[in-house]
Amino acid sequence: MKEFFRAFLGSCLGVLISLGLLILIGLGIIGAIVSSAEEEVKISPKTILKIELDQPIVERTSKNPLDNFNFNKFKSSKPIGLNTIIASLKKAKTDENIAGVYMDLTTVNAGGFATVQEIRNAIIDFKKSGKFVVAYSETYTQTAYYLASAADKIYLNPEGNLEMLGLKAQVMFYKGALEKLGINAQIIRHGKFKSAVEPFMLDKMSPANREQFDALLGSIWGIISSEISKSRNISAEEINSMANNMTITDGKSALKARLVDDLLYKDELIKKLSTFAKLGKDEEPEAISITKYDQVAAKDEKLAHEKIAVIYANGEVVMGSDSQNLSEKEISTALREARKDKRTKAIVLRVNSPGGSALASDIIWREMDLARKSKPVVVSMGDYAASGGYYITAPANVIYAQPTTLTGSIGVFGVLFDVQKGLKDKLGISVDVAKTHEHADLGTPFRPLTSSENQVIQMEIERIYATFTGHVAKGRRLPLSYVDSVGQGRVWSGTMAQKLKLIDKIGGLSDAISEAARLAKVKEYRIAELPEQKDAFSQILADFTGESLSTYFAKGQLGEAFVSYNEIRNFVKNQGVQARMPFWIQMK
Template structure:
């Protein structure tokens, strides 16, 4: 039914757009149309609480690090992307609901059957918030099939119930990466590379057909750290030892619902109606009357104002009279020196550096929390941002809070901060550099195309993609990568006050879990975003007299808003805004697209496409 309604609305919108353009309105008419739709969207009243309610958290949401902004109805109808919720909105909502007398408890479910779309660092923050909620009110988890990622959250509930026909997958974690070298070779695309750091694995998807021994070793160590965190947390909640849980995984771990109950991983089996009956009892109701309702997290957030509260102090919705502000700046996505049309989640170095500069000069801002969720990217982009972090840290406390990933360039910009916080399950480190050098010489030859060039110096044509690099050119490019690597090592050693030889030992492009990074001195403290914010308040000696403001601010109905909505509209109508070359490049791994940004073709980047499941 929803799909039918979406298609119907899309047809109506297509007709309106066509009439608008036909009538001569062109761009202005389209902007007017989208603004009209926005007005319809924003005019709807939030769902009110009528009596006692159960807060419902759909575990199939995509949980993201971004400024607090609820998904509006246009997003829900026009976009095919998974429904999202900002992490801070979710954390604030759970904290607020735990104190709300009208909220009787928390209900965890997975409407899409996909499990949560987030990394393990984000999931740990959510799990901790669920455990805090559980101290005040009951938490019930119900589903049909749970994997390790979903069970990591649902195991925090007071009561866990599986559908009798369902099951639980608890057979360990696996990391899988796609290797493109065979396909590139088949179609005549050659790939050469230069790198500094034997563990720097970003080049491997394009130059190998499997994991290198070094990459396999570092990935195995990372998985072990993540898995131990899952086992420890799950064992504490379910009163199982790590050895017991590991034995279940070693014996297969693909459990029927009855086996999951027998092994003590799930409390009982239940059908939908039995779960509803249990939820109603928590609300002191014996019948399903309108005085009881289940309210979604996003709707409750809008109702009680936690979306707006993302711009204020946690737990305090009022404007601070003294004007003392802690700025929370999000630095997320792959770092680029210029925004790429095909990568809407890229982090523009100029934009982030400008925000940092403004916050440094803003006298009302007493401390900055830099929330990093980035695998790095352009070395130039990372250096631009790191410089502003360093300058800001000289004027006021700059506390870094690492999300799911703060690797390579992500670590480069974190290093100069006053203090670095990470979750035990954060992916950090990857202090290394590389350059990827594709060419289409063979592709051209296979199709009767050849290139030739005339130069005034031996290396004048070094940037050409129509041929492979000569040994002399590769040596020159390697020297550039080595120089950047040396700067990276010096930067970390000076910023973190670690002996350079020790940094070089920890570097080599190797990734570390947040826990390992803390043990090695690359991270100061283990904890989530709220702990980092509290640390910023303490470092600035603000006590409780402060407010939190999120950056960068997204202005409603601005150009970026219109661009978002119009792109969603084109997608729903089956149209495309991307030029022909962008659509062609989209057939190749998106990494190749981003690896054309740095002016020196030098990158501090970790291949975040690694799938951990």
């Protein structure tokens, strides 16, 4: 009998090992197919560059073919990198085979207005070539229309509509749910605007939080409406009237208000594109997607000896290795490598982060401070560079942000959940502990903090806040008292932050790179993107042996709700002292 079980278990183990090997071989085949597909593409004259933004826009295109893979539908919907979009438009500007740009904006899956603003600015720059830009949509969201407003011509489906209602920001509060579950969120914070913890302690916005929301939304809407006004030659007063009175209800009202140039079905649009591309009467235009065009070799591309390192710092600031977030380990290593590399003449840190771990932020700050002493360091802010995301930018020589970037949030908080009452009342579970010292179980979720423990943690929060503001004061060359006055956890738009001297200039990543080259006094250079991405197969292995596998499945199941799920998951996972923005804003 013993031999039977030994043989049986051995067979089971063999099957599992074989299955694992088959999975690895399968993934290797997928990686090989994807890699072989990435070969140089050639295009014909009068080709139209087609821009579709229906997939998530990330900071840079991933080499991982399973990024955003939908395992339920077994279909890939790989995110497109902002770097690829900008580079493709820059290349198309001088490409004699590209006749113009066609933006299909029925779905725009952008994280925030700053990302869209960067693409919009690249479209405006492309138009300097004299080539046409056409925008079309079955229905325009405000984000999509803001991007479309940069086009020469804007078309809408005759039965479609255009949203022009103004901006909103919604916050979900969990206090009532926690009370029903018997969970107590123990909050320690510095900064009256540091409202990341408010959903766990209130059932509506505090007056301070509402104040900053009103100021933020007003600032961002003012920028958007002003730029639409300029592009479409419609006064800002008219645009605000449309939003207040809901006068844009369908395509006809959008056409009458001069928001669009014509109402067309797709077949009529194709004829228009043929005319713009100067094709023959019966010729249909040939279009190429951004992802395909990325594989077209740039004309007379030279490999310069000197480099400017562009380091991408995206996601929540976390300790250790984490490909899904802003890893302290990866970013500090990249900064160190760039600092020590003699061929790297300047560093650009591209930040798109709401913050996170205070300790991880400080570790990255230290590498930034060392880098600045060695060579020029410039920061480019994306949609967010707040709290810990702002902390790491403080030592830079120059900081760039888009007008709609959310930044600042100079503040610190801590949160510890006490589930003792909920476990006992709801499930009849109690926890006892043996310990050598009174505070050995500090931080356990199975009892509340004592007053002395609360006081110690508050002192730690104050110490970290003093360090944070001290770093900002030193890096920005501002009085400490002034930094505290614009701190307190308050979030600012890029436009507001420039007036407050928290950033230096308005602009995107391209502007930051040009500034870095100017400071380093280099004319011929190439871009080195860091951290270095793994090849497709290595990245798949890394993801499938880590937390990313569950993330893939969660994204497929939850869809758009994944953002909220991930926010709560990270909040609970990162209990302790955090330098994090008080909210996520999704504005469409």
